[in-house]
Amino acid sequence: MIWILGATGRTGREIARQVAARGGTPVLVGRSAERLRKAAADLGLGDAEVVATADLAAAIAERRPAVVVNTIGGYAETAVPFARACLPGGHYVDLANDLVAMPRLLALDDEARAAGTTLVTGAGFGVLATEAVVAHLCADRSVPREVRVDALPSVASEGGQLGEALARSIVSGLTTGGRRFEDGRMVPARIAADPRTHALPDGQTATSASGPTGELLAAQLASGAPYVVATSGLLPASPIVRAVLPVLGAALRVPPLGRFAVRRLAATELKPYPRPREHSWGHAVVTWPDGTTREAWLRTGDAMDFTTGAAAEVAVRLARGEGRRGAFTPACALGPEVAEAAGGTFVD
Ligand SMILES: NC(=O)c1ccc[n+]([C@@H]2O[C@H](COP(=O)([O-])OP(=O)(O)OC[C@H]3O[C@@H](n4cnc5c(N)ncnc54)[C@H](OP(=O)(O)O)[C@@H]3O)[C@@H](O)[C@H]2O)c1
Incomplete structure (x- = not known):
């Protein structure tokens, strides 16, 4: 059962x-x-x-x-x-x-x-799509020095309310603030740092920026690398929104404001839309102490x-x-x- x-x-x-x-x-x-x-x-x-x-x-x-x-x-x-x-x-x-x-x-x-x-x-998709690429690249190899992972989901929406579960996840991410691994330790970083535009293997492009996602922890655990950065296509790469996010995150750490934001977000009505790109992608770039670098992708359809x-x-x-x-x-x-x-x- x-x-x-x-x-x-x-x-x-x-x-x-x-x-x-x-x-x-x-x-x-x-x-x-x-x-x-x-x-x-x-x-x-x-x-x-x-x-x-x-x-x-x-x-x-x-x-x-x-x-x-x-x-x-x-x-x-x-x-x-x-x-x-x-x-x-x-x-x-x-x-x-x-x-x-x-x-x-x-x-x-x-x-x-x-x-x-x-x-x-x-x-x-969040965690497995990038963790699997790291594990795939690191199989039977020594511990690398640096890992970068990028989660680039493409998701269709059926419309309807965003829902409380997803709203709580979004607010939790904003209030945690940015993180990265340096010298084997998870350290604070600016949220939505490391903005990047990716040339995808299918010829399309996608943007991402770093955030406090579980992908960061999973990539470190799967590789043992002391330096790890994780970016997500769900974080904004636009300079204006990136500038506002730290302020918003600090405000939402005040419990009544955080609860209010969850309620408002949960009730947000989403319009139905098709998935923006045909494929979702998990991506990892792994670098070893001798300078060897390997890169791979995991291609899927709709991330959901x-x-x-x-x-x-x-x-x-x-x-x-x-x-x-x-x-x-x-x-x-x-x-x-x-x-x-x-x-x-x-x-x-
Ligand atoms: N890692 C990833 O890539 C990934 C991808 C998608 C989603 N997620 C996560 O998965 C979670 C679920 O997402 P979703 O979109 O499926 O959420 P959802 O549509 O809002 O569904 C949540 C379900 O939980 C039930 N529920 C909520 N609060 C409850 C409570 N206190 N006691 C008992 N049941 C309760 C709801 O039941 P009722 O019918 O009774 O309200 C509903 O069936 C979210 O945390 C989301 O962030 C992760």
Whole structure:
């Protein structure tokens, strides 16, 4: 049984469908039985079990599913209690991509290993699409000196409200401020530094700038490199917006302002639009102490499809008993090939 927490949501619904398509048994979990049954019927999963509860951690501890996929978001608060409820022996997957939530889950490594459990954080385009390229480039090589990763998602929108989960992720990123690794330590940096325009392998272009994303931590863990920078296409490369972001981030650190921003952002109505580029790209440039440099890309279609494919693939593999025991990012738990199974192709 693979429990999908938040199965009425954007990613939760599609992960449930993809788990079933991969031969797994999804259980749709949330707070409203009626909404969950409707989601199951809409997905053509009318026979799937639904679990509606106000206390998810208690339900996990009591029913002991093989794998829990957490798509509720707010990972800084939700990941650790739900992951602990899976111990011993049950596995846990989430889609976090921020520097508050991910270290908290990774800190459960000893506990998870002792309990025979695998905890995976970052099972989405954000983290896996770049981490997998780093692991691909560094396989069977010595520790590099420098790594730069660039996450360049292209996503279509169905329209509708932005939603609280995504709003909380955006505000969390802004309030953390920029980060980079220098001399093996994560240090503060200006948010939206390192702006860059990329000539993509398919002839198109994309821009990115650095931010406090989980991709930074994952690239450091996958390589061991002392100097790491991570940029994202979701951060603005325009000079005016880049100038405003540090001020906005400082304001949102005041708790009532942060909560207000989450509410307003969550209620923002998005217009439907097609994905801006055919492909999404994860990119890494790795440099070794002798000056050798290697570069590669991971090409996927819509980044949201890759995200749901990644979470479903990781969950199904963990349900089959694959993966190292402990707390990891996806490529560290299962190898970079999990990104190919999720719909990505390496381009060297
Ligand atoms: N790493 C990546 O690349 C990546 C990509 C996409 C998304 N994400 C992350 O994945 C998370 C989910 O995104 P999404 O777009 O699927 O969000 P969403 O559409 O807002 O769905 C959230 C789901 O969680 C449920 N939920 C929210 N708060 C809850 C609570 N307190 N208790 C129980 N259920 C609750 C909602 O259920 P109701 O129906 O009851 O409201 C809904 O089913 C976000 O944190 C997002 O940032 C990461």
